[in-house]
Amino acid sequence: MKTSIAIIGAGIAGITLARALGPVADVTIFEKSRGLGGRMANRRREGFAFDHGAQYFTARSEALRSVVGAAVAAGNAGVWPKAVHTLSADGLVSDTRPPEPRYIGLPGMSGLANALADGLQIHKEATVAGLAHSGGGWLLTDGDGKDLGSFELVVSTAPAPQTIRLMPEAFSGQTAMKTVKMSGCFTLMIGLQASLDLGFDAARIDDPILSWIAVEASKPGRAGKTAFTVHSRNDWAEANLERDRNDxxxxxxxxxxxxxxxxxxxxxxxxxxxxxxxxVDQAAGLPYLFDEALGLGACGDWCLGNRVEAAVKSATALSERLVTRLQGN
Ligand SMILES: Cc1cc2nc3c(=O)[nH]c(=O)nc-3n(C[C@H](O)[C@H](O)[C@H](O)COP(=O)(O)OP(=O)(O)OC[C@H]3O[C@@H](n4cnc5c(N)ncnc54)[C@H](O)[C@@H]3O)c2cc1C
Known part of the structure; x- marks a missing residue:
């Protein structure tokens, strides 16, 4: 019988891990949201579409380049933006550097995760709230105490502060996780029936409050309606996290x-x-966390960095360790 593994989270790390472990283990993903992709997210409202999380990603490693190349060929990813300008109170400064290829999911940012998740066993709207030792493994329960099943190994890909709360105090990764610093962000989504040309597709913003603006209609495969996605700075979000949303x-x-x-x-x-x-302001600085004695692990962007690439790299590194372990069984 194959080893049963529960993965908490269907962001790019959870999906990358599940794909790699699929051939050697019996893998189940639990995802608290309705959709897949985690912070590689998109939202459609009233005919307007917004990628309100990650804006684009790079693929510097050979492994990710080949996954993304296949996704581009299959129509699940595209190239955007050609240039990232800088907007400030002094005006717009054009980016004239030759661009490193940047990618987005199609038809929305979560399109890549949706395509990569094909064939995986995923329970959506299933929040893992408890882990209890049972026999040779772990019993997972949701917020109502409902039994989600027992698994020999469990890996969390939730952001570090959430994984800290999920994992038992005895988990050997606790110390490393407590060094991780993550910060918040507010995303403003604006839709207009009329067209409006701002003169760029994407810009970093040099401002005390804002950090980024994307013109959604400039992306390949998106509805042509005028929609802007605007991110706050992380430090401003941290200082204003609990403020009234309207303010x-x-x-x-x-x-x-x-x-x-x-x-x-x-x-x-x-x-x-x-x-x-x-x-991620400060990463754990380890490719992944795995407690051999407890059969518990964690991976995600926060292990190594701050980007989609870091999440993929972390999940790939943990999958290599687990595949070796499982094949040695
Ligand atoms: C506003 C914003 C802008 C960004 N911009 C960029 C960018 O331009 N380029 C870039 O490369 N990266 C960017 N990022 C970062 C990028 O999105 C992340 O690095 C990457 O998506 C992390 O993937 P992950 O799988 O590690 O984590 P996540 O995507 O966070 O996945 C974790 C998953 O776990 C689920 N989960 C959590 N707790 C539970 C639980 N108890 N039970 C079940 N499921 C649970 C969550 O719902 C989520 O789906 C941005 C992120 C944000 C939010």
Whole structure:
């Protein structure tokens, strides 16, 4: 019988890990959300579409390049943006450097995760809230105490602060996880029925409140409707995380209006998303965490860095360790 493994989280790390372990183990993913992809997220509302999490990703490793190459060929990923300009109170500074290829999921950012998840066993809207030692493995329960099944090995890919709470104090990775620092981000989503050309597709923003703006209609495979996704700075989000959402929205909007010289007060769609754990300020500095004696592990971007690539690298490193372990059984 194959070893049973539960993976907590269907972001890019969980899906990468499950794909690699699939041939040698009986793998089940539990994902608390309705959709896959985690922070590689997108949202559709009233005909407007927004990638409200990760904006694009690079593929510097050979392994990720080959996965992304296949996804591009299959229409599940595309290349965007050609250039990332810089917007500040002084105006727009164009990026003239030859671009490193940057990728997005199609038809939305989660499209890559959806395609890679094909054939995997995933329980959606299943939040793992408890792990209890049972026999030779772990019994997983949800927030209502409902039994989600027993597994010989369990790996969490949830952000470090959430994995700390899930794992028992005896887990050998606790100390490393406690060194990880993650910060929040607010994402403002603006939809307009009228078209509006800002003169760029994507820009970093040099501002005390905002850090990024993407013109959604400039992406391949997206609906042509005018939609802008705007990220706050992480430090500003951290200082304002518990503030009233309408105040946050108004401050971000006012900053954007000043920068682009447009009034968005009568926008046809305006929404705000709060990411509690968006980006990694300080990573664990280890490719993954695995407690051989307990049969518990953790991986994700926060092990190694701050990006989609770090999440893939971390999950790949843990999968190599587990495949070797399982094949030795
Ligand atoms: C606003 C923002 C902008 C970003 N911009 C970029 C960018 O431009 N480029 C880039 O490369 N990266 C960017 N990132 C970072 C990138 O999104 C992450 O590095 C990457 O997606 C992390 O993948 P992961 O699988 O490690 O974690 P996640 O994507 O966070 O996946 C973890 C999954 O676990 C699930 N989960 C958590 N707890 C539980 C539980 N108890 N039970 C069940 N499921 C659970 C979550 O719902 C989630 O789906 C950005 C992130 C944000 C939020």
């Amino acid at each position: 946050v929205k108004s401050e971000m909007l006012a900053s954007l209006e000043r920068l682009v010289g447009q009034d968005f007060s009568s926008a046809d769609w305006l929404d705000l998303h709060r990411w509690r754990y968006a980006n």
